[in-house]
């Protein structure tokens with residue numbers, strides 16, 4: 001194959017995380033010729049180093065339809081990818097630790113039911129003790145989601161990569177996109193390894209995507225953070241479901257090998273330019289205390305490894321998914337605010353449908369890239385009358 005044809009495609013995707021590779025796979029399944037450009041290696045960032053939580057529980061209502069569609073794909077990952085990504089449908093449980101938190105959980109479940117969502121179920125103290133017998137007796141109940149679970153991140157993202165390559169997707173690693181621009185009917189992407197072009201461009205560059213969107217005049221109020229995790233030594237099996245808490249930062253799961261992964265959107269530090277997240281041990285310590293409050297028998301359990309990954313957060317805690325509002329044949333999927341691993345399969349499928357012009361019942365309107373302009377304009381016009389009044 002000539003260098004020129006290697007660099008041309010129907011769709012060019014920037015970013016080889018779960019979102020880029022899942023979009024690539026679903027497009028390739030429809031016969032589209034796809035090329036992925038990855039700055040380092042596939043799965044190097046958030047998609048390969050996250051906590052593996054496959055959680056519809058606790059999501060913003062706008063995300064739920066997409067998260068539920070993604071959940072269906074998680075349950076059938078083996079047939080889609082030939083590998084289940086280590087997915088375990090263990091259920092997920094958000095714990096209430098006092099009466100006020102239980103009331104908060106009750107209100108959430110009632111609110112979701114009023115919106116037509118029945119996947120989150122309120123359970124009482126005794127039901128929590130049945131599911132997690134060794135948990136501290138101060139727990140008052142919680143919210144249970146039966147079909148949630150966890151998976152192995154790097155295995156999952158690699159499975160997407162291999163399935164995409166089997167369908168003919170071309171992947172160029174160590175190829176950071178430097179400049180994107182539309183020339184006539186084609187997108188041109190400049191890299192240090194030459195220029196790539198395609199009719200359609202998809203930006204799935206995780207924490208670095210906003211920089212690329214800004215190049216086409218679509219700035220997004222997103223900021224990167226380093227999120228921390230730790231994994232313990234092995235301990236005898238004591239907890240099947242994935243646990244979260246209502247008011248404390250917690251994400252907690254025990255893998256089949258006995259190790260426990262502990263996180264919960266714990267912010268560390270970040271060297272964005274060198275693409276590196278760093279651990280803050282003092283903050284990790286406070287998370288460990290939450291765990292020992294809930295499971296006093298873990299008090300002397302050693303921590304085996306700690307790490308941090310890089311993730312983008314938007315100001316409204318929702319991702320940007322969908323078509324550019326400034327340029328034709330350009331789509332985005334980024335800014336998943338620490339919860340985008342679960343969304344990977346469903347969002348990739350939905351974005352591919354959008355690019356193919358296929359109908360879907362799942363609206364991407366809540367995730368539109370121009371929603372921040374609309375919100376800023378509304379805030380500015382709300383301020384206007386006050387400033388006029390103050391002139392009198």
Ligand SMILES: Cc1cc2nc3c(=O)[nH]c(=O)nc-3n(C[C@H](O)[C@H](O)[C@H](O)COP(=O)(O)OP(=O)(O)OC[C@H]3O[C@@H](n4cnc5c(N)ncnc54)[C@H](O)[C@@H]3O)c2cc1C
Pocket residue numbers: 014015016017018019020037038039040041042043044045046047048049050051052053054055175176177178204205206207208209227228229251263308309310311333334335336337338339340341342343
């Ligand atoms: C520590 C941690 C724990 C988390 N836990 C969970 C969890 O339990 N459950 C959950 O659902 N979510 C979780 N998340 C969030 C989840 O991992 C992310 O939302 C998701 O992986 C984002 O996927 P992505 O493909 O958008 O981004 P990434 O995985 O960041 O992929 C983007 C890719 O783009 C590449 N790239 C960047 N710039 C360029 C460029 N200019 N040119 C080419 N390539 C480029 C990067 O190298 C990277 O490989 C967690 C995140 C972290 C960091």
